[in-house]
Amino acid sequence: MNRFLVSLPLLVSFACVAQKGPVPAPSAAPFQPTLVLRPVAVAVTPGTTQAFQAEINYPDGVRPLRQPITWDVIEPGGGTITPAGVYTAPLQAGTYHVEARREDFPAVRVAAVVLVK
Secondary structure, eight states: OOHHHHHHHHHHHHHTSOOOSOOOOOOOOOOOOOEEEEOSEEEEOTTOEEEOEEEEOOOTTOOOSSOOEEEEESSTTSOEEOTTOEEEOOSSOEEEEEEEEESSSTTOEEEEEEEEO
């Protein structure tokens, strides 16, 4: 008889034995990306600038070389914003919105209200 066939029941019995001891801890909660924008509302005069700041969190052990944020002014003609978050108001008064979005998690975005008067 083949040695493998003789030892097969022994292998099966070892594989079916339950482990004793503590149950392993569940894995850590999944990473939840955040984005905080400051200021969230501001009033400026036409043609002036306003700096915005975005704060984001990172997964443990990750430190990017630059902050992965993109900036945009939602309304056409609502002014401009630089990659550093410096907004320049248009010459026309109105209510506009500046949006910050995480490049690494594009669904995470926030907007600030800018009142140009």
